[in-house]
Amino acid sequence: MAARNKARKRAFQILFEADQRGASVQEVLADWIRHSRSDDRQPPVNEYTMELVEGYAEHARRIDELIATYAVGWTLDRMPVVDRNILRLGAYELVWVDETPDAVVIDEAVQLAKEFSTDDSPSFVNGLLGRFKDLKPSLRRDA
Numbered sequence: 001m002a003a004r005n006k007a008r009k010r011a012f013q014i015l016f017e018a019d020q021r022g023a024s025v026q027e028v029l030a031d032w033i034r035h036s037r038s039d040d041r042q043p044p045v046n047e048y049t050m051e052l053v054e055g056y057a058e059h060a061r062r063i064d065e066l067i068a069t070y071a072v073g074w075t076l077d078r079m080p081v082v083d084r085n086i087l088r089l090g091a092y093e094l095v096w097v098d099e100t101p102d103a104v105v106i107d108e109a110v111q112l113a114k115e116f117s118t119d120d121s122p123s124f125v126n127g128l129l130g131r132f133k134d135l136k137p138s139l140r141r142d143a
Helices: 003-021 025-038 047-070 081-096 102-116 121-139
Strands: none
Touching (some): 003 025, 003 047, 003 102, 025 047, 081 102, 102 121
């Protein structure tokens, strides 16, 4: 598995855990870093994972607003927690990380949905992130 792929998966896991625990993503990230330094059985948290989590945290309000606006028929609260956090991560990387090609971001998010969510989730994630890709120039504005 490529390093960036692992970094995305860990970032997703951190966002998911924070959502489930009702904790901040920064708090969960700090826990993961602390555990990886104190227990050699825990994999290290690499730099890109930290960038993704911190980037999401910086734009969390805007990202949730975008998901709520464009996820037709779904509110954030009603959306499966796995899908919500895959979309949060994908939206951050798609809209605010220019170094990663859009197609890679969408494909990686779809792969996470295939691995961790329902049979319907990959198409839902693909469709919503595809919409964000089309609207990308106008989505960066601050709320």
